[in-house]
Amino acid sequence: MIRTALATMAVWAAPAAVAQAETTSATIAPSLFPNRLGARAALTFTIRYAGVEFGVPSPLNVPSPVRRAVLHFPAGLRLDIPKLRSCTVARLRAHGASGCPARSRIGSGHALVESRTGSQTITENITLQAFLGPPQNLRPTFAILAQGYTPIEERVVLKGTVLADSAPYGEELKMSIPPIPTLPNEPDASIATFSLTVGQSKRRRARDANTVVVPSSCPIGGFPFAGEFTYADGSAGAALATTPCPG
Amino acid sequence: MLCKARALIAALLAFACMLIAAVALAADTETVTIDARFSPDKLGAPTNLSATAKFSSAAPGPQSPVTKVTAYAPAGMLVDVRGAGTCAATAAKLEAVGPSVCPADSRVGFGKGIGLFEIAGENVPGPFTLEFFLARKEHGHIVMLIYVSAVTPATEQLALVAREVRAPKPYGFGITFDVPIIPTLPGAALGWVDHVFLTFGAKNVAYYKTVHGKKKLVHVRGVVVPTTCPRGGFPIKAIIGFADGAMVTVTPTIPCPHKQ
Amino acid sequence: MSPSARLRWAKPSVTLMATAACLTAAMALAPLSSGERSKIDRRPVPPPARVARTISLNETGHLHLTSKHNFTLNERGSASGTVTGAIYVHLTAVSTSRVTAEVNIYPRGGSLSGNGTASYRRAGATASFSGSLSIGHGTGRYGHVHGSGLRFSGTIQESNHDAITVHVSGKVSY
Numbered sequence: 151m152i153r154t155a156l157a158t159m160a161v162w163a164a165p166a167a168v169a170q171a172e173t174t175s176a177t178i179a180p181s182l183f184p185n186r187l188g189a190r191a192a193l194t195f196t197i198r199y200a201g202v203e204f205g206v207p208s209p210l211n212v213p214s215p216v217r218r219a220v221l222h223f224p225a226g227l228r229l230d231i232p233k234l235r236s237c238t239v240a241r242l243r244a245h246g247a248s249g250c251p252a253r254s255r256i257g258s259g260h261a262l263v264e265s266r267t268g269s270q271t272i273t274e275n276i277t278l279q280a281f282l283g284p285p286q287n288l289r290p291t292f293a294i295l296a297q298g299y300t301p302i303e304e305r306v307v308l309k310g311t312v313l314a315d316s317a318p319y320g321e322e323l324k325m326s327i328p329p330i331p332t333l334p335n336e337p338d339a340s341i342a343t344f345s346l347t348v349g350q351s352k353r354r355r356a357r358d359a360n361t362v363v364v365p366s367s368c369p370i371g372g373f374p375f376a377g378e379f380t381y382a383d384g385s386a387g388a389a390l391a392t393t394p395c396p397g
Numbered sequence: 398m399l400c401k402a403r404a405l406i407a408a409l410l411a412f413a414c415m416l417i418a419a420v421a422l423a424a425d426t427e428t429v430t431i432d433a434r435f436s437p438d439k440l441g442a443p444t445n446l447s448a449t450a451k452f453s454s455a456a457p458g459p460q461s462p463v464t465k466v467t468a469y470a471p472a473g474m475l476v477d478v479r480g481a482g483t484c485a486a487t488a489a490k491l492e493a494v495g496p497s498v499c500p501a502d503s504r505v506g507f508g509k510g511i512g513l514f515e516i517a518g519e520n521v522p523g524p525f526t527l528e529f530f531l532a533r534k535e536h537g538h539i540v541m542l543i544y545v546s547a548v549t550p551a552t553e554q555l556a557l558v559a560r561e562v563r564a565p566k567p568y569g570f571g572i573t574f575d576v577p578i579i580p581t582l583p584g585a586a587l588g589w590v591d592h593v594f595l596t597f598g599a600k601n602v603a604y605y606k607t608v609h610g611k612k613k614l615v616h617v618r619g620v621v622v623p624t625t626c627p628r629g630g631f632p633i634k635a636i637i638g639f640a641d642g643a644m645v646t647v648t649p650t651i652p653c654p655h656k657q
Numbered sequence: 658m659s660p661s662a663r664l665r666w667a668k669p670s671v672t673l674m675a676t677a678a679c680l681t682a683a684m685a686l687a688p689l690s691s692g693e694r695s696k697i698d699r700r701p702v703p704p705p706a707r708v709a710r711t712i713s714l715n716e717t718g719h720l721h722l723t724s725k726h727n728f729t730l731n732e733r734g735s736a737s738g739t740v741t742g743a744i745y746v747h748l749t750a751v752s753t754s755r756v757t758a759e760v761n762i763y764p765r766g767g768s769l770s771g772n773g774t775a776s777y778r779r780a781g782a783t784a785s786f787s788g789s790l791s792i793g794h795g796t797g798r799y800g801h802v803h804g805s806g807l808r809f810s811g812t813i814q815e816s817n818h819d820a821i822t823v824h825v826s827g828k829v830s831y
Contacts, residue, residue, distance in 0.1 A: 228779075231753045234728050268507040268528040269546040270496055285728055287819040288750050288784065299614055301501065303601040314781045314815070333599050334436035334445045336507070 173381065174213040174340075175202050178221075178389045180375045182364055183351045185396045190230060190361040194259075195221065196345040197377060197389075212266045214381035215340045216327050224373040225320035226365025229290060229348070231256065232358040237281040239293045242307050247279045247295055254281045256360045259346035261296060263339040265332045272332075274298045274339070278346055282360075286311055292323070294346065296330075306330055318374050320365075329382075338382065368395035426455040429637050431649045437600060438654040441624040443616075446470070447596040450635070452589065459515045460589040462578060465638035469564045469571035471631035471651070473623030476539060476570050480604060480615040481505060484530040484542055491530070491542050492556035499530040502604040505541065505619065510593030514550060515586045521550050523588060527595065535560065543574060553579060567632045578640060587640065626653035709830050714792075714807065716762065716825040718744040722818055730813070732821050740764035746823060748786075748813075750777065756786050758809065760825065767797025769829070773809040784813040792829055804829030 179196040197219070201211025237250030247255070257280035264273050276298045283291035292310035310325040330339040349361035365373065372392035380386045433448035454460045470476075484491070484499035491498055508527030513520045525547035532540040538561040547553045559574035578587060598619030606615045623631065630650030637645045720734030729749040736744035742764035749757050756777045762769045775788025790809035795802035807827030814820050 229753050234750055234752055236727060268496070268509070269526040269544070270528065272501075285750070287722070287725060287815065288728065288730060288748075288813065289779075289815070290753070300603050300605055301504075302599060303603040303614070303616070314779070333507070333596050335447050335594065335596060 172202050172205070172387055173211075173383055173385045174216070174379075174387060175200050175207050176216075176377060176379050176387050176389045178375060178377045178391045180373075180391055180393055182362070182373070182393055185364065185393065187364055187368065187396055188366045189364045190349070191364050192347050192349040192351045193227070193362040194345065194347040195375075196343065197341075198343050199341055199379075212264045212271060213340045213342060214383040214385060215329065215338050216379050217382050218380040219323075219325045219327065220378040221323045221325070222315055222319040222374075222376040222378075223321050223323070224365055224369070224375065225318060226367065227320060227373070228363050229256070229360070230363050231282065231290075231360045234285075235282065236284045237293060238284060239307050239309055242281065242293050242295050243305065246297065246305065247281075250281050253360075256280050256282055256292070257346055257348035259344070261344045262342045263298065263330055264342045265337060265339040267332065267336055272301065273342070274301065278344075280346060280348060283309070289313065292325075294325075302332060304331065318369060319376070364396075427461065427639060427643050427645055428453050428455070429635070429645050429647050431633070431635055431647050433633055433649060433651050435620075435622050435631075435651055435654075438622060438651075440622055440626065440654060442622055443598065443600045443602075443618045444620050444622045445596060445599045446474075446620045447594070448633075449592065449594045450590075450637075451592045452637075459586040460513075461639040461641040461643060462587045462589045463576050463637055464578065464640050465573070465575050465636075467562065467571060467573040467636040469562075469568035469634040471623055471627075471633060472566045472569040473625065474569055474631070475618070475621035475623075477618040477621060478505070478531055478539065480606065480617040481531050481602075481619075482604070484532050486542070488542055488556040488558050491544055492554055495546075495554065496528050496530070496544055499542070502617075503530045503532075505529050505531050506595060506597035508593060508595040511591045512547065512588045513591045514588040516550070522591070523547050523550055525553075527593070529559070529597065532558070539572075541572065555579070564634070567627065568634055571634075622654075709801070711828055711830045712739060714739045714804065714825060714827060714829045716740065716744075716823075718746070718762075718811075718823045718825075719820070720744060720746055720823065721820045725819075730819055730821070736762050736764075740769075744823075746821065748821065754778065756788075758790070758823075760790060760792075760809075760823070764799075767795055767799035769799050769802050770794040771804075771807070771825075773807075775809055775811075782815045784815070786811055786813075790825055790827075795831060799831045802829055802831035 177198045181194045182191050184191055199213040199216060200207035201213045202208060203211050233253050235251040235253035237254040241249045259278040261276040261278055262273055263276055264271050276296050279295045281293045281295065283293040285291060290312045294308040294310065295305065296308060297305050306328050308325055308327050310323045312321050312323055315322040332339050350359045372394045375391045375393070376388065378388045430451045431448055433446065435444045435446055437444055452460065482500040482502035484503040486498040506529035510525055512523040512525055514523055525545055528544040530542045532542045534540060540561070541559040543557040543559055545555050545557065555577065557574045557576065559572045562571040562573050563569065564571050602617040602619055603614050604617065605612050630652045632648060632650050635647045716736050716738040718734050718736040720732035722730055723733050724731045729747055732746045732748065734744055736742055740762060742762055745761045747759040751757055754777055756775050758773045758775065760771050760773065769792055771790050771792035773788055773790030775786035777784060777786040787810040790807040791805040792807065793803055804827055807825055809825055811821055811823035
């Protein structure tokens with residue numbers, strides 16, 4: 151257990167040692183509902199990005215656009231999709247959510263993007279819809295449609311692949327985030343918050359709905375989650391979080 | 398006494414000659430280069446119009462500040478602001494309160510640039526930003542409020558009023574606005590613009606409006622590329638006036654779209 | 658009547674009855690010409706009786722990925738065990754916890770084909786499945802093959818380009 155903790159700390163410390171000076175900080179906040187061992191549940195994963203000035207998050211600074219995110223999930227947490235259907239990234243880009251089979255939808259959420267234009271920080275609310283993408287050799291992939299309407303109507307698709315992870319995590323989700331254009335010759339928009347819920351909680355769930363299954367055992371200290379982020383300006387950062395073991 | 402009067406007249410004449418020479422020199426030495434483009438550049442489609450202007454002078458020392466700008470877009474370029482909001486504030490209120498006094502859907506353009514100030518023999522850069530807001534029309538013509546903000550080396554905010562003007566072919570829609578002389582630091586020469594970037598419109602601007610009692614997403618066409626492109630490109634014209642009386646006219650062109 | 662007289666009478670009766678029986682049997686077994694076919698019996702002549710065989714199939718197959726489409730892995734390899742030959746498997750994930758499979762084995766003299774379903778789970782870089790298989794189609798010497806409830810299991814090795822190993826065991830008749 152101690153060896154694992156030290157190894158984990160070494161893993162987190164090493165990237166920080168080689169990364170550029172931090173210009174953006176990230177925090178993650180996962181939650182499971184219901185939080186019950188072995189239950190079919192919904193997982194909500196929220197990430198908040200903030201620009202950093204003098205080592206401290208500064209609300210006046212727009213965070214650098216995130217380009218890559220690797221999210222680590224606790225061992226035993228898995229997706230339960232009773233009927234596999236997929237939707238390609240190309241189809242999502244061309245037709246939006248209506249172009250995908252309903253069964254391929256696995257979650258939804260929202261995001262807030264910011265861009266510094268003129269003397270102002272312009273914000274835009276984004277709706278998120280997550281779909282199961284074509285598998286990579288039976289491993290699930292995700293395609294997340296991010297749709298904004300005003301002031302700029304724009305649609306981008308984030309791609310993710312699930313891979314095996316090492317203890318104390320079970321699987322990791324590697325996501326690539328494309329540039330979010332604003333105006334020509336203006337900086338790309340940055341994600342300020344990103345919140346996605348995968349699966350459905352019992353209240354709203356149909357019998358064969360896509361859900362997340364809570365691990366059947368909980369390690370001491372709670373279910374561990376982590377995130378590693380790479381930004382457009384070349385800097386990188388990481389964040390850790392745990393959800394409490396079911397009471 | 399006569400000698401003193403003659404000396405005074407000679408000095409005044411010399412000063413006048415120097416002044417005239419300075420004006421002439423300025424008229425010959427100030428240059429402005431403008432590069433403009435449509436993005437996307439599809440004929441007849443909503444677009445973003447952006448322009449970069451670079452100011453320079455062959456004469457040494459501080460340059461004369463800009464006092465007036467008149468710019469004309471090519472004939473056939475439409476400015477369709479239906480669906481955009483209107484800023485009801487006066488220029489004075491915008492200057493005092495800032496952009497928050499104008500609704501977000503009245504914002505039609507942005508800009509940024511670098512001004513220069515000569516302080517102790519050194520040219521110190523002073524970045525500034527620009528925001529263009531649609532104001533109430535005057536006699537059916539478009540009026541814009543321009544919010545200019547600088548924070549260093551001196552904090553300065555001001556609001557300008559730009560009005561629609563029209564020019565004969567090959568030009569069409571244009572805007573004109575005056576720029577007040579802004580004192581900088583005590584004892585320092587007036588600042589001048591080194592370069593400025595402006596951007597208007599976008600292909601996918603949209604705002605929610607209540608139409609017949611229902612919330613509806615309304616797209617603002619904004620700037621629309623002309624449906625035809627003359628040989629040589631879309632002609633634009635800018636006339637820049639300077640504090641020293643000089644006036645520079647620039648007539649660049651926007652390249653025609655590539656045939657696909 | 659004396660006992661010897663009774664015996665003398667029995668002997669001719671037994672002989673007569675035996676002769677009648679032989680004649681009857683000979684008539685029944687002798688092939689009839691088409692012109693002399695009995696008017697009553699029009700049934701076709703049945704083929705010679707075949708002896709069904711039941712074997713305990715115990716196969717292990719090592720396969721490599723040849724192609725994939727959406728949620729289906731197409732694999733090919735060699736089977737060893739009770740029968741030896743090429744083996745093809747089409748493995749389809751129908752949910753995150755279940756796979757179906759079409760298995761075709763080509764030993765000498767024919768082929769065996771079957772369909773199965775299995776529960777599926779991933780553990781690290783290896784996924785495993787376990788369920789049951791039914792064999793219902795064959796060719797050649799396995800033309801009448803059938804078997805159900807055969808054990809069907811295996812693993813998928815991500816680190817080896819999704820190569821799979823399958824095990825099939827159970828009784829089949831052919």
